[in-house]
Amino acid sequence: MAILEIEHISKSFNHIEVLKDISFSLEKGQAVSIIGSSGSGKTTLLRCLNFLETPDKGIIRVNGETLYDASDPAARLESAIRKKRLHFGLVFQSFNLFPQYTALENVMLAKELLAREQPDYKTRKKEIHEEIQALAESLLTQMGLGSRMSSYPHQLSGGQCQRVAIARALALSPDILCFDEPTSALDPELTGEVLRVIKNLADDNTTMIIVTHEMAFARDVADHVIFMDDGYIVEQGSPVQVFEHPSEERTKQFLAKY
Amino acid sequence: MEQILDQMPIVITSLNIGFIQTLKLFFVTLIGAFPLGLIIAFGSMSRFKPLSYFTKLIVWIIRGTPLMIQLLIIYYFPGLVLHKPVWGGGEAGRFLAAAVSFVLNYSCYFSEIYRGGIQGVPVGQEEAGLVLGMTKNQIFFKVTLLQMIKRIVPPMSNEIITLVKDTSLARIIALQEIIWAGQAFMKGSHGISGAIWPLFFTAIYYLIFNGILTILLGHLEKKLDYFR
Numbered sequence: 001m002a003i004l005e006i007e008h009i010s011k012s013f014n015h016i017e018v019l020k021d022i023s024f025s026l027e028k029g030q031a032v033s034i035i036g037s038s039g040s041g042k043t044t045l046l047r048c049l050n051f052l053e054t055p056d057k058g059i060i061r062v063n064g065e066t067l068y069d070a071s072d073p074a075a076r077l078e079s080a081i082r083k084k085r086l087h088f089g090l091v092f093q094s095f096n097l098f099p100q101y102t103a104l105e106n107v108m109l110a111k112e113l114l115a116r117e118q119p120d121y122k123t124r125k126k127e128i129h130e131e132i133q134a135l136a137e138s139l140l141t142q143m144g145l146g147s148r149m150s151s152y153p154h155q156l157s158g159g160q161c162q163r164v165a166i167a168r169a170l171a172l173s174p175d176i177l178c179f180d181e182p183t184s185a186l187d188p189e190l191t192g193e194v195l196r197v198i199k200n201l202a203d204d205n206t207t208m209i210i211v212t213h214e215m216a217f218a219r220d221v222a223d224h225v226i227f228m229d230d231g232y233i234v235e236q237g238s239p240v241q242v243f244e245h246p247s248e249e250r251t252k253q254f255l256a257k258y
Numbered sequence: 259m260e261q262i263l264d265q266m267p268i269v270i271t272s273l274n275i276g277f278i279q280t281l282k283l284f285f286v287t288l289i290g291a292f293p294l295g296l297i298i299a300f301g302s303m304s305r306f307k308p309l310s311y312f313t314k315l316i317v318w319i320i321r322g323t324p325l326m327i328q329l330l331i332i333y334y335f336p337g338l339v340l341h342k343p344v345w346g347g348g349e350a351g352r353f354l355a356a357a358v359s360f361v362l363n364y365s366c367y368f369s370e371i372y373r374g375g376i377q378g379v380p381v382g383q384e385e386a387g388l389v390l391g392m393t394k395n396q397i398f399f400k401v402t403l404l405q406m407i408k409r410i411v412p413p414m415s416n417e418i419i420t421l422v423k424d425t426s427l428a429r430i431i432a433l434q435e436i437i438w439a440g441q442a443f444m445k446g447s448h449g450i451s452g453a454i455w456p457l458f459f460t461a462i463y464y465l466i467f468n469g470i471l472t473i474l475l476g477h478l479e480k481k482l483d484y485f486r
Contacts, residue, residue, distance in 0.1 A: 154486040
């Protein structure tokens with residue numbers, strides 16, 4: 001069964017439709033790359049999955065459970081949405097680390113706050129804190145940041161910040177991890193270190209959706225590629241299919257520029 | 259000169275009493291205006307339009323008119339126009355009216371500083387919190403608040419130092435703060451009259467107190483320097 005099913009998602013801002021009838025599905029352990037020019041709706045799609053935007057139409061299903069159905073007004077309530085967000089993780093283009101916390105604290109914060117909602121939190125407070133810290137430390141080590149855990153974001157390079165942001169998203173063990181142009185704010189040297197980390201996650205069968213302008217990477221990392229243009233999914237398929245034998249004229253035009 | 263030295267102890271005692279009233283007004287204003295300013299800031303940023311317009315109207319009126327006029331209206335209007343003296347008599351009544359005027363006035367200025375501080379925090383901070391499953395409350399207290407405080411410390415320091423000096427405006431309703439106490443020696447008080455130097459001397463009180471505040475606020479700013 002597909003881990004994620006998107007059915008007929010549409011979204012407009014001020015009467016301009018930026019997502020038009022988007023449907024696709026994703027299997028557990030798969031990585032999907034979404035490519036397309038700026039303004040094609042890629043970022044809006046990721047923001048809809050993380051409920052930073054609410055789709056006007058359509059259904060989002062995770063593990064067969066309907067997380068969001070635009071025809072149900074109750075689905076839009078903030079209280080209903082908050083827990084559903086935890087199925088998804090999002091890594092932003094501009095990192096959005098919390099500047100007043102160290103790398104370690106950035107990774108721990110949300111998990112600690114969620115732990116407070118556990119019924120046994122009061123009795124196991126210390127234990128829970130230590131578990132979360134151990135998890136955060138192992139994630140940061142996995143990201144190659146074992147020696148930078150107590151650094152503040154402004155003391156880290158862009159690539160290091162982005163790796164902290166990835167660790168922060170992983171700490172909540174989301175079903176699906178989304179990347180919104182994770183390397184667009186980085187220079188080429190730092191891009192490589194972040195892409196390597198994402199590639200390793202893909203090799204470990206992390207379910208991922210990656211919006212990127214790095215074509216070689218999109219092709220290399222993905223099991224499935226989606227090409228978007230003007231709010232539509234123009235074409236989707238295996239990397240070989242989309243990159244080597246694109247069937248749509250628009251896809252050919254786009255790929256010719258790279 | 260000799261005469262001044264003789265008068266000094268009497269004048270200092272009297273000015274000290276006045277300065278305590280000044281300090282009381284200063285601290286009461288801060289304690290009242292810090293939270294009220296935040297409430298006004300949220301009001302003016304509310305997505306509920308009537309509330310936002312209403313708050314902006316109040317802020318416009320308060321910031322658009324002199325504090326001195328506000329003091330006069332707030333102190334005299336209930337008693338002289340409505341014939342319902344709400345402030346009570348004597349120094350306590352004057353202090354209450356002055357405190358209400360100052361809290362109201364400074365909340366409006368603070369609200370604009372808060373608003374700038376809140377809106378100056380990048381929207382990505384809230385989005386990052388939301389995506390991590392945090393509630394709006396958690397995001398405000400754990401993420402946004404400290405970044406906002408860092409942003410507002412310099413403009414707030416400015417307002418706080420202005421407030422120290424603005425308390426002297428309460429003299430217009432005869433609140434017995436330090437300027438009032440200094441001026442009393444011109445008209446005659448404690449057997450001294452026609453002396454203008456005590457009034458000039460009050461400046462030293464302001465100068466010393468503001469010096470201490472500047473150092474404290476500078477420390478606070480430094481303390482928040484650990485992040486950017």
